[in-house]
Amino acid sequence: MKNSIYLLLICLFLITSxxxxxxxxxxxxxxNNPLLSATDSAVNRAFLKYQSDLNTVGVSIGLYKNKKSSFYGYGESKLGNGIAPDRNTFFEIGSITKTFTCITAMNMLLEKGQTIDNPIRPYLPIDLPTLARDGVEVNFKHLMTHTSGLSYFPDNFGVGYYTGHxxxxxxxxDRDKLFTWLLNTPLRSKPFTTWEYSNGAMGLLGxxxxxNYGKEYxxxxxxxxxxxxxxTDTKTDMNETDMSRWSKGYSNGKEVAYWNSLNAMNGAGVIKSTASDMIKYGLANLNPPNTPLGxxxxxTQQVTFLPFTEAGRIKINGRLGWFQCIHKDLPNETFIxxxxxxxxxxxxxxxxKAKGSILVVLYNTDKGTQARExxxxALLKIMSN
Structure with a gap:
């Protein structure tokens, strides 16, 4: 795939420029922007400026700033319905799922009195070989920071990867295919030496x-x-959602099927949610509760893999599931x-975290554009002022 660094950093899974x-x-x-505040007006101006080239049917925006949550919908939740998505409209959130997976895995390790440096070997079937290279065995830290040496995607995924299905x-x-991949694929690098975004690693973590729990993801x-x-509105199964509140997804101008199950790869991207629930999730990360889960x-917010990787106007390095992100046009701001x-x-x-603000942007069309960037x-500047 061309422009692979941009692919990995900016549009995870199969999204390309x-x-x-x-x-x-x-x-x-x-x-549905009420246009009652300066922030409302600033968001509206930004949308109008870039509207023509956003490449989306609709967009749902959640913004938490100055201890207040605001929500804005533009376009349509389904092409032709004349209804803007709102705070309660469902979207697939894709790889943001990985942050949920890593928090849950960290919680599991704390329950067991273990750390991210514990190897994953005891959790795997005994007939699988130990995942290691150059004397370094894969542990939880490696999976969570995309430094395990496992590739971007399993190489036994199937022809649908290349044909749009x-x-x-x-x-x-399924799990058998995942384990077959682990059995037959050597690590691409010594663990914790090279950053390579890996859906396979996060699928394995899920x-x-x-x-460990003997239950589905x-x-x-x-x-x-x-x-x-x-x-309450963050789900892994569409059957548990209110289908009347769903947006419809589009690719290249055409409706596409929902991704309800990612099977053994659920941990990499299965979650569906709303702008309202995602702001609530953001608040739990902004101010973690005083509990073991907190x-x-x-x-998971600690910077763990220090070297920065640059792509276009941003540079990132690895937290655990999350990234630390610095935008070149906002060099004094640091984002999770x-x-x-x-x-x-x-x-x-x-x-x-320094400004106590959160931004969530959900599109119901897949491919990004320069206008989206x-x-x-513009929205990052609004949330950081």
Whole structure:
């Protein structure tokens, strides 16, 4: 894939920069922005400036600033319905799921009196070889920081990866396929020496949670994180959502199928949520509760892999699941960040702990554009002022 660094950092999974033949969608000028405050007006100006090239049917924005939450919807939740997405509209959030997976894994380790330096070997079937290279065995830290040596995607994923049917391949990618990949694929580098974004590593981490608790990923996540944080509209299964509140996803101007199950890769990107719940999740990360889960949240925010990787206008380094992100046009601001992309959705979440602010942006169209980057920068400036 061309432009691989940009792919890994800016649009996770299969999202790539729009090519000249791609259809660019301009969201309609439909909005639920109340235009009652200076912040409301600033968000509206930013949208109007970049509207024509945002390449999305709709966008839902959540902003927490000055101890107040604000929500804005633009465009349509489904092409032609004339209804802007609101704070309670469901979107697939893709790889932001990885932050949930890492917090839950950290919580598991704390429950067991273990640390991120514990090897993953005891959690795996005995017939699998020890994952190691150059005398270094893969541990939880390596999975959480994308430094395990496991590749971006398993190499036995199936032809759907290349033919536009990746959602179908996810649904078929079971634990046996995941373990077959681990059995036959050597690590690409010595653990904790090289950063390489890995959906496979995070899928494996979610599977380790399942093995430890003897329950499906969604059940573990619900019991250990979603219920304690009262995230009632954050789900791993579409059947548990209110389908009347769903946005429809698009790619290159066409409706696409939802990604309900990622099977053994659930830990890498299965979650569906709303702007309202994502702000609530952001608040739990901004001000972690005084509980063991809060301790796990705090620990995942520590910068663990120090070298920065640069891509375009941002540079990042590794926290545990999260990234530390610095935008070149906002060099004095540091964000806790992750983004996500699925077949028809893309998303970003930024937390500025110094300013006590949170930004969530959810699109129901997959491919990014330069206008989206510029729009995001305008919103980051609003949240940081």
């Amino acid at each position: 729009c090519k000249t033949e791609d259809i660019i969608i301009s969201p309609k000028l439909i909005s 990746i959602g179908e391949e996810f649904a078929k990618y 599977t380790l949670l399942e093995i 969604g059940t573990v996540l619900k019991e250990k994180l979603l219920v304690p944080l009262q995230l 301790d796990a949240i705090t620990r 960040w992750h983004n996500g992309g699925t077949g028809g959705y893309s998303s970003d979440m930024f937390i500025n 510029d729009f995001m920068l």
